[in-house]
Amino acid sequence: MSYRWHQETAPMTSLLVLQNALQHCGLKVIDPSQLIEQLRLARNNILEVKNLDQKIAAYEEYMDLIKKCSDTNSLPTSIKLNNYQLSLTNSFRYVVSGYSANYDKTDEQAMQASISKLNDAYKLIAMGLGDEMKDAMASIENLKKEEQKKLRETLNRVVKAEQESYRNSIKDAKDKIFQIIKENAIKEGGYKVKRHIYTTGKNAGREQYVVVKRS
Amino acid sequence: MSKEIHEIWVNEDGSFDCESHSIKGEKCIEELRKLLEGLAEIDEFEKKKAFHDTQNKRVTSKSKNMQYLGGK
Numbered sequence: 001m002s003y004r005w006h007q008e009t010a011p012m013t014s015l016l017v018l019q020n021a022l023q024h025c026g027l028k029v030i031d032p033s034q035l036i037e038q039l040r041l042a043r044n045n046i047l048e049v050k051n052l053d054q055k056i057a058a059y060e061e062y063m064d065l066i067k068k069c070s071d072t073n074s075l076p077t078s079i080k081l082n083n084y085q086l087s088l089t090n091s092f093r094y095v096v097s098g099y100s101a102n103y104d105k106t107d108e109q110a111m112q113a114s115i116s117k118l119n120d121a122y123k124l125i126a127m128g129l130g131d132e133m134k135d136a137m138a139s140i141e142n143l144k145k146e147e148q149k150k151l152r153e154t155l156n157r158v159v160k161a162e163q164e165s166y167r168n169s170i171k172d173a174k175d176k177i178f179q180i181i182k183e184n185a186i187k188e189g190g191y192k193v194k195r196h197i198y199t200t201g202k203n204a205g206r207e208q209y210v211v212v213k214r215s
Numbered sequence: 216m217s218k219e220i221h222e223i224w225v226n227e228d229g230s231f232d233c234e235s236h237s238i239k240g241e242k243c244i245e246e247l248r249k250l251l252e253g254l255a256e257i258d259e260f261e262k263k264k265a266f267h268d269t270q271n272k273r274v275t276s277k278s279k280n281m282q283y284l285g286g287k
Binding site: 010011012013090091092123170173174177180181184185187188191205206207208209210211212213214215 | 217218219220221222223224225226227228229230231246249250251252253254255
């Protein structure tokens with residue numbers, strides 16, 4: 001008996017965070033886009049260089065890439081990994097599909113574990129943007145006060161750039177979601193759509209779309 | 216004149232929660248499917264008591280026939 005299966009990731013809006021999560025999980029991207037590859041190399045470069053000036057230069061290069069991520073603001077429609085391919089859906093999730101010829105669930109279960117790990121990494125990295133930089137600061141010893149200041153300033157700019165890029169990716173995703181709902185409502189006819197953006201209180205960070213039809 | 220209301224919540228992580236008022240049964244799910252077309256498939260939902268209440272044709276605007284739908 002055969003069956004088809006599919007697994008979905010959690011919603012993912014930021015290429016910057018996604019690339020970091022893939023790298024964190026040790027998932028090698030086959031034929032990556034130029035930006036994904038550049039990000040991977042830039043991160044590796046930051047870890048490899050020891051000299052302060054080189055380190056700062058590596059961070060500057062990384063910041064240029066963060067800006068590129070924010071400017072293009074597009075997730076790849078598919079990401080090929082070693083054993084499977086992630087395909088992007090409109091709801092900002094990636095899907096992996098598979099086929100089992102003999103009802104063997106091994107592949108599906110392995111995929112479930114892998115996706116779950118990727119989801120956790122994405123969430124962790126998104127929530128902890130900045131932590132990595134604190135670690136970086138702590139790892140550099142024997143710096144003079146002047147040098148420490150220089151590095152700290154650079155790291156602060158990196159953290160701000162990362163956080164802003166992530167926030168913008170979420171904002172853009174929500175704008176797109178609202179746009180699609182509005183278009184669907186117009187297509188169906190008779191609906192009015194209102195958007196409420198919550199920035200404070202228990203719903204902070206959430207958006208509500210109220211779709212009303214009078215009949 | 217009756218008012219059909221769908222509340223679609225987009226959470227911080229981009230997932231959806233939906234709640235409908237004054238719409239009963241399968242019609243509610245059908246309408247939400249259309250509104251969320253291209254965005255989410257409704258894969259799990261919690262039926263309220265009113266979901267099966269097709270006998271009561273007189274729905275007033277005060278009655279809250281809420282159906283909680285957890286979309287993707």
